[in-house]
Amino acid sequence: xxxxxxxxxxxxxxxxxxxxxxxxxxxxxxxxxxxxxxxxxxxxxxxxxxxxxxxxxxxxxxxxxxxxxxxxxxxxxxxxxxxxxxxxxxxxxxxxxxxxxxxxxxxxxxxxxxxxxxxxxxxxxxxxxxxxxxxxxxxxxxxxxxxxxxxxxxxxxxxxxxxxxxxxxxxxxxxxx
Numbered sequence: 001x002x003x004x005x006x007x008x009x010x011x012x013x014x015x016x017x018x019x020x021x022x023x024x025x026x027x028x029x030x031x032x033x034x035x036x037x038x039x040x041x042x043x044x045x046x047x048x049x050x051x052x053x054x055x056x057x058x059x060x061x062x063x064x065x066x067x068x069x070x071x072x073x074x075x076x077x078x079x080x081x082x083x084x085x086x087x088x089x090x091x092x093x094x095x096x097x098x099x100x101x102x103x104x105x106x107x108x109x110x111x112x113x114x115x116x117x118x119x120x121x122x123x124x125x126x127x128x129x130x131x132x133x134x135x136x137x138x139x140x141x142x143x144x145x146x147x148x149x150x151x152x153x154x155x156x157x158x159x160x161x162x163x164x165x166x167x168x169x170x171x172x173x174x175x176x177x
Contacts, residue, residue: 005064006086013090013097022063024090030043034107038102066093111172118166
């Protein structure tokens, strides 16, 4: 049986939050939450959802959010299972909230999300391998193949060596502290 998260517009969510009738639970990763989030939202990353202890007043509405609404839609069964009553989702996520002109706490000094850093680094490495493969030596195509194999392994295993290396970089150390 598939659980349903009832969609609420940003205005509806704001009204419920302002009235004290709701709790907004942000399921994005901690680095994403640190960069931008709705004031008063609780950070409960989906990656640690099974270990998370969601304690909410039983009379309050629980509203889940992510950046665009895709993660909440993909995990609605897991999310709704933690709520005794109806479960809700901010339709369009943080992007819709921002587009509606509602307040967001932003920290422009927080490092870019690690997943985006991986995507940028992997893309640049693949592009470099292709360009150097054509311009310098076909051996450089191996760099693109190596990165592709690493991304495939990361997808299959759920671990990403590149993300671990990037987390050690000086610009990411502030987020870990």
